[in-house]
Amino acid sequence: MSHLLQINDLEVKFALRTGDITAIDGxxxxxDRGEKLGLVGESGAGKSVTGFSIINLLSKPGYISKGKxxxxxxEISSYPNEKMRKIRGNAISMIFQDPxxxxxxxxxxxxxxxxxxxxxxxxxxxxxxxIALEKLKKVHIxxxxxxxxxxxxxxxxxxxxxxxxxxxxxxxPAIIIADEPTTxxxxxxxxxxxxxxxxxxxSDNMALILITHDLGVVSQVTEKIAVMYAxxxxxxxSTDQVVKHxxxxxxxxxxxxxxxxxxxxxEDLVQIPGMMPTLTxxxxxxxxxxxxxxxxxxxxxxxxxxxxxxxxVQAACHVKQRGNRQNNNEAG
Amino acid sequence: xxxxxxxxxxxxxxxxLVISLVGFSIKSNIGDPVRDLVGERVTPEERAQxxxxxxxxxxxxxxxxxxxxxxxxxxxxxxxxYRKPALEVIxxxxxxxxxxxxxxALIIALFSFPLGVYSALYPRSLLSRFTMGFSTLGVSxxxxxxxxxFIYLFAVTLHILPSYGRGETIDLFGNGYWQTGLxxxxxxxxxxxxxxxxxxxxxxxxxxxxxxxxxxxLETEYIKYAWAKGLSTRRxxxxxxxxxxxxxxxxxxxxxxxxxFAFTILTETVFQWQGMGFMFLDAIQRADISLLIAYLxxxxxxxVVVNTVVDIxxxxxxxxxxxxxxK
Numbered sequence: 288m289s290h291l292l293q294i295n296d297l298e299v300k301f302a303l304r305t306g307d308i309t310a311i312d313g314x315x316x317x318x319d320r321g322e323k324l325g326l327v328g329e330s331g332a333g334k335s336v337t338g339f340s341i342i343n344l345l346s347k348p349g350y351i352s353k354g355k356x357x358x359x360x361x362e363i364s365s366y367p368n369e370k371m372r373k374i375r376g377n378a379i380s381m382i383f384q385d386p387x388x389x390x391x392x393x394x395x396x397x398x399x400x401x402x403x404x405x406x407x408x409x410x411x412x413x414x415x416x417x418i419a420l421e422k423l424k425k426v427h428i429x430x431x432x433x434x435x436x437x438x439x440x441x442x443x444x445x446x447x448x449x450x451x452x453x454x455x456x457x458x459x460p461a462i463i464i465a466d467e468p469t470t471x472x473x474x475x476x477x478x479x480x481x482x483x484x485x486x487x488x489x490s491d492n493m494a495l496i497l498i499t500h501d502l503g504v505v506s507q508v509t510e511k512i513a514v515m516y517a518x519x520x521x522x523x524x525s526t527d528q529v530v531k532h533x534x535x536x537x538x539x540x541x542x543x544x545x546x547x548x549x550x551x552x553x554e555d556l557v558q559i560p561g562m563m564p565t566l567t568x569x570x571x572x573x574x575x576x577x578x579x580x581x582x583x584x585x586x587x588x589x590x591x592x593x594x595x596x597x598x599x600v601q602a603a604c605h606v607k608q609r610g611n612r613q614n615n616n617e618a619g
Numbered sequence: 620x621x622x623x624x625x626x627x628x629x630x631x632x633x634x635x636l637v638i639s640l641v642g643f644s645i646k647s648n649i650g651d652p653v654r655d656l657v658g659e660r661v662t663p664e665e666r667a668q669x670x671x672x673x674x675x676x677x678x679x680x681x682x683x684x685x686x687x688x689x690x691x692x693x694x695x696x697x698x699x700x701y702r703k704p705a706l707e708v709i710x711x712x713x714x715x716x717x718x719x720x721x722x723x724a725l726i727i728a729l730f731s732f733p734l735g736v737y738s739a740l741y742p743r744s745l746l747s748r749f750t751m752g753f754s755t756l757g758v759s760x761x762x763x764x765x766x767x768x769f770i771y772l773f774a775v776t777l778h779i780l781p782s783y784g785r786g787e788t789i790d791l792f793g794n795g796y797w798q799t800g801l802x803x804x805x806x807x808x809x810x811x812x813x814x815x816x817x818x819x820x821x822x823x824x825x826x827x828x829x830x831x832x833x834x835x836x837l838e839t840e841y842i843k844y845a846w847a848k849g850l851s852t853r854r855x856x857x858x859x860x861x862x863x864x865x866x867x868x869x870x871x872x873x874x875x876x877x878x879x880f881a882f883t884i885l886t887e888t889v890f891q892w893q894g895m896g897f898m899f900l901d902a903i904q905r906a907d908i909s910l911l912i913a914y915l916x917x918x919x920x921x922x923v924v925v926n927t928v929v930d931i932x933x934x935x936x937x938x939x940x941x942x943x944x945x946k
Contacts, residue, residue, distance in 0.1 A: 342847060344843070344846055344847060346843070368852075372849050372850075372851065373849065374849070375846065375847055375848065375849035376847055376848035376849030376850070377849050380847070380848075381844075381847040383840060383843075383844055383847070385840060388839065388840035388841060389840055389841055389844045390841060390844070391841040391844075391845065391859055391863070392841070392863070392938070392939065393862050393863055393866075393936065393937060393938060394859075394862075402848075402850065402854070403848045403849070403850070406848065406849050406850045406851065406854070407849060438938040438939070440938070440939050451844075454848065
């Protein structure tokens, strides 16, 4: 059976005057109907670029240089713009990071909702309004009738993000890509928004790609996780397994650096030394090697591939892969 | 909304008070109302008598209040050259200037919006580069030079357009005040060159303003989101981006129309256009202080009225302003 979304060896480059730089370097993952995937990593790891490349909306000098994206069995990465437009905001919708900046300030909420439906369906204004109202109720917005007439600046950040979620639901999409949907909100609202997203995915059997730097959020919401570092996926597998038994030293470092439920009480927080390299300046071999406590000579020479590590987890680490092979040999 | 309008009107009145104070100070220092009334062939004794009778020896503020009171009744003094109330002189000259400015504003609006938007959307295209280059040229050439070049090209060399005057005019209301050139072919022909010349300084500014605003708006998150919603390109450019581009442009447009009223002087002089600017130069040359002050007050009120109207219009386009006004 084919997957709902399948990304094969995607490579995204940005054409700069000084030459192309690679932002996404050969990533692959799949998403099934109703599945929730977390894309995790530091700023600049390529999470958002991955999200935007799925709907082919990379900002200007960026382009897909290699690889294919399949959606419902069709190769959408080669679709011309007009054909792609019919998928954007329709079968695949997106939720942006900052709700204060996402809605157009000079149009009412109702205007911005109705136009979205009418961009994808032949439908009268009155009927589109009915759908808009229904979706506003679905995201638990108080007095939805009134909201339709209001302008974005009359609403709070949490309220606006609910409206954006309602907009993303208007056309009953198969996938929602949420790019840091709670980063710009305060903590209590964050939890409400995440609960809402979870609830909606469950009730409508929607798939979710949750892009975030917050492993804590991902571990509560998603079934699958892909950890990104410098444009590559370095660990990929079921969220449970990855969070409890991280394979890659970077994932391990990430988990140990977050206070809260992921580490045991009394354990010290660990900080990963150094910073993620910029895209123009990626070290040879494994991109993580300058910061890695397991670093060996091979790590600076050869780029590790994502390999099966058992328990449904894949990781890209020379040292861990060798350990895994030895274990398997001993077992076999 | 109502409170917002009231507040804008109060501000407008305050501005007019300041302008009238400045105008009156000039008048009371260098003006000579006695001469305005009786000319120069009068003995000093009669003058002194006259001055006493007119209250010119009263304290400044008594005189100022009298000036304000008269101004409210539409009396801004008597023009020395025309031997008529200054305001009437101005009103007779105003239609020519109004037609000139409106024509220029129309040309600016018709060309700067499409060109500005186009060069924001396709900054690398040939037309955009040409527009940008040409607009730099346009701002740098002073209006009288543009006007003289136009006259040389279209009137002297090609003989297709007249070089001066208003041509055939029609008395619009039958009372002699509004002589319009808009209703005859000849009048429109005469209007063309002056309007284009006057527009030539402001148009580049607007093309550049619209272009840079539009480019900025196209980079915003809400435009990116509009793409992600799957809206059509046309809708994103012409509805979502354009309305946001309009906000600052409308404000500047209002101010600039006001400025154009005050600065038609050069254009009117080159084209012998019998408008307010032409009259103003005449008044300066012959030291007709009453007329000058009346002109100052009228131009200031045009400024204030245009800006107030623009602000109120702006509040209709920009919902944030409207709310701030009602609170």
